[in-house]
Amino acid sequence: MLDTREKQGLRCGYPLLSVENVKLGYRVNGHTNVAVGNAGFQVWPGEKVMLLGPSGCGKSTLLKAVAGFLEPEDGVISFAGRQDLRPGPDRAVVFQEFDQLFPWRTVLENVAYPLRATGRSRDEASEKARRFVELTGLSHAVDRYPHQLSGGMKQRVAIARALALEPRMLLMDEPFGSLDAQTRARLQKELNEVTRRTEVTVLFVTHSIQEALVLGDRVVVLGHAPSEVREVLEVTGAAGDLDSKRFAWTRRQLCNLLAEDGEEVDDAVFE
Amino acid sequence: MQSLSRERTESTALPDTIGKKSGGGYWGRFPTVARYAVLVLALLGAWQLYVSLSGTQALILPGPVDVAKAFVEGWADGRLASATLKTLCIGMVIGMAVALILTAFATWTKVGEDLLSLLTSMLNPVPAIAILPLAILWFGLNPTALIFVIVYSITWPIAINVSTGFETVNPTLVMVGRNLGLGGWRMAGDVLFPAALPHTISGLRTGWAFGWRTIVAAELVFGVAGKGGGLGFFINDARYFLRIPEVFAGIVTIALIGILIEAIFNAVERRTVIRWGMMNG
């Protein structure tokens, strides 16, 4: 894992993703319901950035805009220098929902199909699919259909599918949100392992401080809707070193930030 | 792994533990096919026994052997069902095409959507056989009139079901497709169509059942008018000339074809939507 100073060193040059003064909303009965008031942050190559904030503050909305499903009302999102963001496999999304797998395809086919659809040869697709299914620890279930998997297994398939695409950026929307604490902790560890090996850039939505600290290099904290970026915090020290002083300070900061917003702070889960 | 997971799927189908009848132990131990075969043979035996012993006139109730003979002869010379099946197939194909066009129109445009919902709510309650006099008026007493009625009877159930299927496709799957940058045709073929398959199959199932009942009824009407071939005509003709075993053979044929097609639908479902957990078995 890269040391913070090295990371900051990498941060010269151009960011992979840059979000500037972005306003996002939904049109409901003629008038616009603003979800994100003014968001700005940047993500450099190889970084794992966490979007943290209370429920309903527009985290998913922001992620959808980066994925290209939603146009900003105002401001600019640029990805790899481009500003016309249409959805594309260079920003592979892992959704929050368990039903994001194709029910009519087996685990292996679910991972291989996107590769075929994006132009890889049959051999390459199946070889790569196998490799990434193995990477997420599902080799024993390659021939099963999604309805024969547990919730956690489904999310792992979705992660394998996104990783296999070798996207420039991985967009994850609370992929472990509806899992029990134990499974969640295990998958977080696995994800750390996999992202370290593949060095993929990650933008990860969560409402859990614990998750943000375990997985992130930086945490972007959002306030209530119409939300603004309240703070961007560095997570220093290796993710494993949960006792380091600086780490504890970051956690306290995050707790305070969220507490000001009247959010239930999940510190108990953390301890 | 494969066999293990299959075992698990089958054991979740549960009818054996929930629907268990008390005292059915010995009978229930035989395989399903054997149990039904025994029952059918017993019924046929009882029928034959009644005919032989009671001295009923063969004119009113022929024995199963006579019926079987008439059945085989009817199939052998093609008088029994070949015309009917041909008409039905043509009707099904045209009906599916019409339904598909209506559905595509309804999926892509608002006008089409309104049109489909208006047409189905107005026309679906009208039994197809009620259209027959009109069809005869337009096309005369010929297969075209039959095909018209069949197309009418199957279009609505198929169109309703398929368009419901497209409307209710899980939006997350559509987003996954868009995330992969799938174009219109790929999106339709690889995501929307398979996602709508449970509805499509049940639409075809209902459509076929409507079409089948309609064609038999329409052919009986034709039979009364003394025109044309096919099952209904066969039955009515046999009644007119008092070839009672043939009447029975016609009815048996209707039942058997119905059972066969149902079995095909069941097999398709077991291999697709049930296997994929998109529908309960």
Ligand SMILES: Nc1ncnc2c1ncn2[C@@H]1O[C@H](COP(=O)(O)OP(=O)(O)OP(=O)(O)O)[C@@H](O)[C@H]1O
């Ligand atoms: N499709 C939609 N149409 C209208 N309003 C929407 C839509 N989706 C979300 N919103 C509104 O936008 C705001 C932000 O929603 P969003 O889903 O981005 O929140 P979130 O931060 O992801 O919350 P959570 O942590 O609960 O997932 C909410 O107030 C919500 O009501």
Ligand SMILES: [Mg+2]
């Ligand atoms: Mg959300």
